[in-house]
């Protein structure tokens with residue numbers, strides 16, 4: 001029964017993320033950013049603090065700040081991230097979406 005198993009795993013991960021961020025009082029932007037990342041990025045990138053990325057070559061989001069100051073990602077996101085890697089689709093984000101996503105990424109540091 002893969003679907004219920006997947007669902008409970010998702011709920012479990014969600015509960016874990018929710019409990020960590022509640023402790024730190026997640027801002028609305030951070031919550032929207034997490035939802036955006038879950039919808040658009042999570043099938044390849046790990047978006048929580050613990051799990052490996054579903055796609056092994058995609059860096060977990062919690063490690064991004066070790067490579068770039070999170071702020072410098074804003075520009076890349078606005079212009080369309082082109083990682084130079086064909087596996088990753090090109091994304092172009094609206095300014096609001098960028099703010100949300102960056103708030104979320106900062107929360108992972």
Ligand code: HEC
Nearest residue numbers: 040041044055057058059064081083084085087088089091
């Ligand atoms: C289909 C899989 C896939 C999806 C979906 C995806 N990525 Fe990626 N992403 C990758 C891979 C693979 C890499 C590693 C590229 C490399 O090392 O060259 C990557 C790398 C990155 C990097 C680092 C780029 C660098 O130069 O090191 C950032 C930032 C990033 N992704 C952001 C995002 C964001 C934000 C989203 C959602 C809006 C997203 N990715 C969705 C596969 C994906």
